[in-house]
Every structure is written in C-alpha cells, then in structure tokens.
Amino acid sequence: MKMSPGRTSGTAFTADKETLAGYDQLLKKLNGSNLAYLHLMGAPGTIEERIALFSRHRAHHRGNIVADLGFTQALGNEILGHGVGDAVSFGAPFLANPDLVGRSAQGHPLAQADRETRYAGHAEGYTDYPAFSG
Numbered sequence: 139m140k141m142s143p144g145r146t147s148g149t150a151f152t153a154d155k156e157t158l159a160g161y162d163q164l165l166k167k168l169n170g171s172n173l174a175y176l177h178l179m180g181a182p183g184t185i186e187e188r189i190a191l192f193s194r195h196r197a198h199h200r201g202n203i204v205a206d207l208g209f210t211q212a213l214g215n216e217i218l219g220h221g222v223g224d225a226v227s228f229g230a231p232f233l234a235n236p237d238l239v240g241r242s243a244q245g246h247p248l249a250q251a252d253r254e255t256r257y258a259g260h261a262e263g264y265t266d267y268p269a270f271s272g
C-alpha cells in the first residue's frame with residue numbers, strides 16, 4: 139500500500155498537524171492488516187527532518203516501511219542507518235539513469251532528468267537516456 143502522509147500541494151493540500159495525526163491513527167490501524175509493506179511518501183527536507191518524519195511513522199507502524207521521495211543514495215543510507223525505514227525507493231532517478239543500480243554500486247555520477255518531458259505523453263524522456271559510458 140502506498141500513502142503520502144508528507145504530501146503538500148500548495149494551498150490545495152497541506153500535510154499539517156491534523157493531517158499527520160490522522161495518518162498516525164491510520165498507520166496504527168494497518169498494523170493488523172498483514173501488509174507486505176507500506177510505501178510512504180515523505181517530504182523534501184534535511185536529513186534531520188526526514189528522520190523525524192519517518193521516526194514518527196515508524197513509531198506507529200510495526201510492518202515494513204519503504205521510505206519515498208527525493209532520496210539520493212547517501213540520504214537513503216542515512217535513513218536506513220537510523221532504522222526508521224526498511225527500504226528506500228527511487229522513482230525519478232530511474233528515468234535519466236536506466237542503470238541506476240549499477241551507477242550507485244560503482245559510484246558513478248547520476249544524470250538529471252528533464253522535467254519538461256515528464257508526463258508529456260511521449261516516450262521521450264522515458265526511454266532515451268543512455269547508460270553510463272565512462
């Protein structure tokens with residue numbers, strides 16, 4: 139199951155205190171649901187802010203938590219090191235880096251995806267980024 143407790147979208151939706159308190163209850167209720175994992179979209183921020191947010195989720199949910207949103211390899215390792223998530227997910231970095239796993243393992247630099255081609259309805263920006271060639 140994926141949920142976005144940290145999701146803020148301008149004035150349309152804000153992850154304020156009340157929203158997060160609602161998610162606290164929901165995460166507790168899901169403890170009995172035998173889910174494979176909860177995929178939780180956090181919020182952009184410093185590592186301290188990310189740890190604080192995922193610590194809060196961890197405190198309410200005993201099952202596996204996959205931490206999401208804006209992670210780099212280094213930030214992901216920090217989150218996992220603090221034990222507030224069981225795994226970290228990567229979305230957009232896979233667009234520009236079809237070999238993301240290999241690049242990360244080898245310490246190669248990552249390419250940046252062009253936001254203009256995202257959700258544009260074409261294959262461009264989804265299938266045409268090359269693998270690392272040195």
Ligand SMILES: Cc1cc2nc3c(=O)[nH]c(=O)nc-3n(C[C@H](O)[C@H](O)[C@H](O)COP(=O)(O)O)c2cc1C
Nearest residue numbers: 140179206207208209227228229230231233256257
């Ligand atoms: C091209 C693209 C399509 C996505 N489609 C969905 C979707 O259909 N449903 C969803 O919950 N999240 C979707 N996401 C969001 C990702 O699952 C993830 O939450 C988001 O990209 C944050 O991770 P990131 O910062 O590593 O990209 C999509 C992301 C990208 C880049």
